[in-house]
Each structure stands twice: as structure tokens, then as C-alpha cells.
Amino acid sequence: MTVAKTLLLAAALLGGVAAAAAEPPAAAAPLRLCADPANLPFSSNDPAAVRQGAPGLYVEIGQAVADALGRPMETVWSLSYFGKRNMRTTMLAGLCDFAVGLPAIPDFMGPAIIISRPILDxxxxxxxxxxxxxxxxxxxxxxxxxxxxxxxxxxxxxxxxxxxxxxxxxxxxxxxxxxxxxxxxxxxxxxxxxxxxxxxxxxxxxxxxxxxxxQFQAAIGFARASRGLRDQVDAVLPGLAPRLHALIAKYAVAAAGDPVTLAASPAAAPAVAAVPAMAAAPRMVRTSDTGSVQGDPVQGKEIFNGTCAHCHGPDAIVEDRRINLRRLHHKYGDQMSEVFFTTVTHGRPDKGMPNWSAVFSHDDFVNILAYLRTVQEK
Ligand code: HEC
Incomplete structure (x- = not known):
């Protein structure tokens, strides 16, 4: 491990010197791919995978790019390289030159990382x-x-x-x-x-x-300082399209054909008539925060265990504190019902909480809240 690390560091230094000296270098310096050692179908350093000629899609794309640039490739392994933190400790620290499969959005990690044209869906x-x-x-x-x-x-x-x-x-x-x-x-x-x-x-x-x-598009990412390398890669990517297509098929990572739209059937959204009332909901129930219980907790419990329990646990019993709805009052106190209504009628799409406003009526929500009140931790 120590030997390998030393070699990587030496390679990193040599690579840096050679790249700075000339472009493209005469004695081509290795192009260093940042890759996750245990992320098949994308990358693997498992000798078995390598023996079977399938070290992963990103490793093979990296190799195709290096070939096209006339440079040898070297792989710098680092767990879960997709994470931003990992990019910081590898590519942005100068230990490797490029990472395949970063999200093709210009502001992924702000200006620190620049990306190629998209290479795959x-x-x-x-x-x-x-x-x-x-x-x-x-x-x-x-x-x-x-x-x-x-x-x-x-x-x-x-x-x-x-x-x-x-x-x-x-x-x-x-x-x-x-x-x-x-x-x-x-x-x-x-x-x-x-x-x-x-x-x-x-x-x-x-x-x-x-x-x-x-659906996302993925691209190849580089540190901001490697603009020259990024432009070289962008220049060779169109010519690599047939090889990339073959590799994507080899690893079967892309679903066939155009994406389908799962149109909601009309029957799937009952109680639509109740939706317009939602906007006013938070204020309507504020008064019950500390006062008497509104709604029917028995009906609320039925809805809860039928729908919400998938994620929030049967009877709202769940390990993960983040989604433990028995702690709502503890967390929010007087604001409990306001948070409840805002969350169920808007969802938190980026966090995995759906928007329920097209599914349940205002009365349903009042009933669910009434049920949750009966199970709050003291
Ligand atoms: C698909 C999974 C899923 C389902 C089903 C689900 N939720 Fe959630 N819910 C979440 C997640 C994940 C969060 C936490 C979001 C976050 O981290 O901010 C959450 C958060 C909440 C919160 C805010 C909790 C807090 O502490 O801020 C409430 C209230 C809530 N859900 C109510 C419901 C109700 C009522 C239902 C059923 C109608 C329901 N949820 C169904 C995933 C789900």
C-alpha cells in the first residue's frame, strides 16, 4: 500500500512536470484517471474483472480518450470518486487528471471543476x-x-x-x-x-x-487549471463516438430507446377538487397547535400506515431520526402543524419526500396530523 502510494505520488509529480513542459509532450506523460476501485459497471480494480476484460465502463472510456491523445493511461484509485469531497482530495489535489462520469452540469462544484461535452445518458x-x-x-x-x-x-x-x-x-x-x-x-x-x-x-x-x-447526462471532468487538456479531449470525443457506443452497449448501462413518460392515469389522482384548498391550509389549522385535537386520528392512522409508513415506518416507528415523525412536536413545537402542511403539500423533492397535494384531500391531511399528534414523543 505504502509502495503503491509512493509510486502514485512520484507519478503525480512526474506527470505534472511533463505536462507543464510541453503540450502535447514528446515522451507522452501518462494521463491519470481518477476512478473508484469498487464501482462496477463503471470501474473496478478487482483482478477478476480485469482478467475478464471488463474493468468497467469509465476505465475503458478513459483508456479510449488516452489512446486518442496518444498518451498512456494510469489509474488512480480512490473510493466513491463521484462525491465532491473525493474530487477535492484527488483531482483538485493534483493526484489525477480526469474523472469520467461527472454530472454534465456546468455548476457541479462551481468553477473548480470544468467538464467535457456530455458523453452518456x-x-x-x-x-x-x-x-x-x-x-x-x-x-x-x-x-x-x-x-x-x-x-x-x-x-x-x-x-x-x-x-x-x-x-x-x-x-x-x-x-x-x-x-x-x-x-x-x-x-x-x-x-x-x-x-x-x-x-x-x-x-x-x-x-x-x-x-x-x-435522467442525467454524464461528462468527463477536469480541474479548472486543465482547460487545455479538456479542450483536447473535447476535440477527440466526436471521433470516439462509435467506440463509446460499443462500450456503453458492452456494459449495458443505458436503457434501450427513448425514455418513456409515465403519464398519470386520471384515476390515479382522486380528490383533485380538494387541491385548491391546500394553499390556505397552514393558517387554517394553526390554532390547533396547542389546543384541542382536530380530525379523526383513526382514519388518519389508516392513511398513514397505508401510504406514509413505507418511508416513515409502521405507526411512525422508524430508526432514522431524520424521518421520525414522532419527533415533530419535539422538533418544531408550535410550528408543528405549519411544517406538516407545508411539507405534505409541497414535498421536499430533493430529499425524497413526495408532494401529496394531488393525492389526499385537506381532511385527509387533518386526519393524518390528528393521528400523528397521538404518537408524539413527550
Ligand atoms: C417515499 C418516501 C416517503 C413517503 C412515502 C412519505 N414521506 Fe414524508 N418524508 C420523506 C423523507 C425522506 C423526509 C425527510 C426530508 C428531509 O430530510 O427534509 C420526509 C419528511 C416528512 C415530514 C417532515 C419531517 C420533519 O421532521 O421535518 C413530514 C411531516 C412528512 N414527511 C409527512 C409525510 C406524510 C404525512 C406521508 C404520507 C402521506 C409521507 N410523509 C410519506 C419520505 C417520505
């Missing part, structure tokens, strides 16, 4: 038995695996007619699907597609789904 997909239509109507009454706190979970949470089964990661979702414990799955497509392809003989269709936070 990533996102969430429905995974279904072959030939089944990817529509909401087709999922009605079915058990569908969804990842905890993912955009698909938020989407399905507002569809009572679909039985969502929460899983912790896409691998678990694919295991349940293969074992027949669910009828379909709505998962992170790269992992689902890769497992389907490498372990399940492509038994399932993987269909990308359009929608808020469902």
Missing part, C-alpha cells in the same frame, strides 16, 4: 418481464421494487394503485425481481442493466423513464 429505468408495456396502467396492482429515497420512490409513492416495495440498492431490487418477489422494478438503470445483462441473460427489458430528476 444515465438515469432510472423500469425493469419489466420482456415485452410488457412500460406504462403506469400496466403496473396497477403490481409489486414494484423501488430504491429508498430515490426519485422513482417519490413518483410511485403518489400512486396508491401500485404496490411499491422499498429496497436499499438496485442489486437488491434485481434479486427480488429475479426471485419473483416483485413483478417489476424501478431502479438506477446502469446497475439494473448490468445485472440483467451479466447475471440474468437479459431476461428483462430495461426502459428509461423521463421525469424530474430521472
Amino acid at each position: 444515465l438515469g432510472y429505468a423500469l425493469v419489466l418481464p420482456k415485452g410488457q408495456a412500460a406504462t403506469l396502467a400496466n403496473l396497477k396492482g403490481r409489486r414494484v421494487a423501488v430504491q429508498f429515497a430515490s426519485p422513482p420512490q417519490s413518483l410511485l409513492a403518489t400512486h396508491d394503485e401500485i404496490h411499491a416495495v422499498t429496497v436499499m440498492d438496485p442489486e437488491e431490487g434485481m434479486r427480488k425481481l429475479a426471485a419473483g418477489e416483485v413483478d417489476a422494478a424501478f431502479l438506477w438503470a446502469p446497475t439494473a442493466g448490468y445485472v440483467n445483462h451479466t447475471q440474468l441473460n437479459d431476461r428483462f427489458d430495461v426502459v428509461a423513464v423521463r421525469g424530474p430528476q430521472m
Whole structure:
């Protein structure tokens, strides 16, 4: 480990000197890829994966880019390189030159990181038995695996007619699907597609789904100072398109075809008439904060355990304090009902809490709140 680290540092220094000296360098300095050692289908330093000629999509894209620039490639391994913190301690610290698969948004990590043109589409997909239509109507009454706190979970949470089964990661979702414990799955497509392809003989269709936070473009990222390198890479990317397509197919990370839109069926949103009343809701119930209980806690409990319990736990008992609704009064005191109404009618989409305003009526919310009041921690 120490030896390897020393070598990396030496390589980093040499690389820096050579890159500064000439562009492109005569004795080509290695192009150093920042990569996660345990992130298949994207990258792996597992000798078995390397032996099988499948070290990961990002490793192979990195190699294709280095080849096109006439430079050898070297891989600098660092766990979960996708994280911003990790970028800071690797690429921005000068230990490696480029990272494949960063989100193609100009403001990812502000001006510190610059990106290439987009190289691939990533996102969430429905995974279904072959030939089944990817529509909401087709999922009605079915058990569908969804990842905890993912955009698909938020989407399905507002569809009572679909039985969502929460899983912790896409691998678990694919295991349940293969074992027949669910009828379909709505998962992170790269992992689902890769497992389907490498372990399940492509038994399932993987269909990308359009929608808020469902699809992303990924690019190659560089430290701000490497603008010259970024421009070189941008210049060779168009010529690499056929090779990139072949690699994306090899790892089966992209769902086939254009993303489908899961249009809500009209029946999926009952009580729409109640929605306009929502805006006024927070103030209407303020008075009950410290006073008498409004609403029907028995009905509220039924809705809660039918819908909210998927994430907030049956009877609102859950390990994770962040989503423990028995602590609402403890956390917010007098503001409890205001926070409650704002949250249920707007959701916190970036945090995984759906907006319920098209699903439940104002009375339903009052009933749920009445139930939650009966279980608050003192
Ligand atoms: C798909 C998972 C999911 C479902 C289903 C869900 N929630 Fe949430 N909810 C969350 C998450 C995640 C948070 C925490 C968001 C955050 O960190 O700010 C949250 C937060 C909340 C909060 C604010 C908690 C606080 O401490 O600030 C309330 C209130 C709430 N949910 C009510 C409900 C109700 C009522 C239902 C059922 C109608 C429901 N939720 C269903 C995921 C869910």
C-alpha cells in the first residue's frame, strides 16, 4: 500500500512536470484517471474483472480518450470518486487528471471543476418481464421494487394503485425481481442493466423513464487549471463516438430507446377538487397547535400506515431520526402543524419526500396530523 502510494505520488509529480513542459509532450506523460476501485459497471480494480476484460465502463472510456491523445493511461484509485469531497482530495489535489462520469452540469462544484461535452445518458429505468408495456396502467396492482429515497420512490409513492416495495440498492431490487418477489422494478438503470445483462441473460427489458430528476447526462471532468487538456479531449470525443457506443452497449448501462413518460392515469389522482384548498391550509389549522385535537386520528392512522409508513415506518416507528415523525412536536413545537402542511403539500423533492397535494384531500391531511399528534414523543 505504502509502495503503491509512493509510486502514485512520484507519478503525480512526474506527470505534472511533463505536462507543464510541453503540450502535447514528446515522451507522452501518462494521463491519470481518477476512478473508484469498487464501482462496477463503471470501474473496478478487482483482478477478476480485469482478467475478464471488463474493468468497467469509465476505465475503458478513459483508456479510449488516452489512446486518442496518444498518451498512456494510469489509474488512480480512490473510493466513491463521484462525491465532491473525493474530487477535492484527488483531482483538485493534483493526484489525477480526469474523472469520467461527472454530472454534465456546468455548476457541479462551481468553477473548480470544468467538464467535457456530455458523453452518456444515465438515469432510472423500469425493469419489466420482456415485452410488457412500460406504462403506469400496466403496473396497477403490481409489486414494484423501488430504491429508498430515490426519485422513482417519490413518483410511485403518489400512486396508491401500485404496490411499491422499498429496497436499499438496485442489486437488491434485481434479486427480488429475479426471485419473483416483485413483478417489476424501478431502479438506477446502469446497475439494473448490468445485472440483467451479466447475471440474468437479459431476461428483462430495461426502459428509461423521463421525469424530474430521472435522467442525467454524464461528462468527463477536469480541474479548472486543465482547460487545455479538456479542450483536447473535447476535440477527440466526436471521433470516439462509435467506440463509446460499443462500450456503453458492452456494459449495458443505458436503457434501450427513448425514455418513456409515465403519464398519470386520471384515476390515479382522486380528490383533485380538494387541491385548491391546500394553499390556505397552514393558517387554517394553526390554532390547533396547542389546543384541542382536530380530525379523526383513526382514519388518519389508516392513511398513514397505508401510504406514509413505507418511508416513515409502521405507526411512525422508524430508526432514522431524520424521518421520525414522532419527533415533530419535539422538533418544531408550535410550528408543528405549519411544517406538516407545508411539507405534505409541497414535498421536499430533493430529499425524497413526495408532494401529496394531488393525492389526499385537506381532511385527509387533518386526519393524518390528528393521528400523528397521538404518537408524539413527550
Ligand atoms: C417515499 C418516501 C416517503 C413517503 C412515502 C412519505 N414521506 Fe414524508 N418524508 C420523506 C423523507 C425522506 C423526509 C425527510 C426530508 C428531509 O430530510 O427534509 C420526509 C419528511 C416528512 C415530514 C417532515 C419531517 C420533519 O421532521 O421535518 C413530514 C411531516 C412528512 N414527511 C409527512 C409525510 C406524510 C404525512 C406521508 C404520507 C402521506 C409521507 N410523509 C410519506 C419520505 C417520505
